[in-house]
Amino acid sequence: MAPTFQAIGLAVADMATSLAFYRRLGLDFPPGAEKEPHVETTVAGGIRLMWDTHAALKSFEPDYRPGEPSGGWAFLCADPAEVDRVHAELVAAGATSVKAPWDAPWGQRYAQVADPDGNVVDLFASSQ
Structure with a gap:
């Protein structure tokens, strides 16, 4: 069996700022999500969109460094x-x-x- 595509993630500097932007585009996040280091929402087709702060990514990948933005939705x-x-x-x-x-x-x-x-x-x- 082949792996099933299920999620796409974004690394973000500031969770609250990012979620405010994407809420304006109609995405729904639970109350208080802006205070979390990792947030997810599910969109049509069951695909999960995931946000992780740079600090959260660095917590399990000490050498993590944010790169230049590439791609988008x-x-x-x-x-x-x-x-x-x-x-x-x-x-x-x-x-x-x-x-x-x-x-x-x-x-x-x-x-x-x-x-x-x-x-x-x-x-x-x-x-x-």
């Missing part, structure tokens, strides 16, 4: 207007816009913001 929006609205709300809340909303040649309304740790988060919806 993509969030499907209901329609092009929601892409624009969510991008504007995130930027107004302090997120950095990586790319303002645009009509991508592949038929989607697309935008990108950086999460608090610099990971790029895509927002998209079909523009058709």
Whole structure:
């Protein structure tokens, strides 16, 4: 039997700041999660998204050092207007816009913001 893909993790500098950002994208976390060194939430399809603070990772990997952000997650929006609205709300809340909303040649309304740790988060919806 082959291993089953089940989880994706992010290393974060500040749990409270990161969870506040992802709550704005509709992810649900238990009350008080911002005080924990490890937090998880389950999304559609049963995939677990996991957050670990740099300190938590260093606790079991003494040589751990945060690397440059690479990769990120993509969030499907209901329609092009929601892409624009969510991008504007995130930027107004302090997120950095990586790319303002645009009509991508592949038929989607697309935008990108950086999460608090610099990971790029895509927002998209079909523009058709």
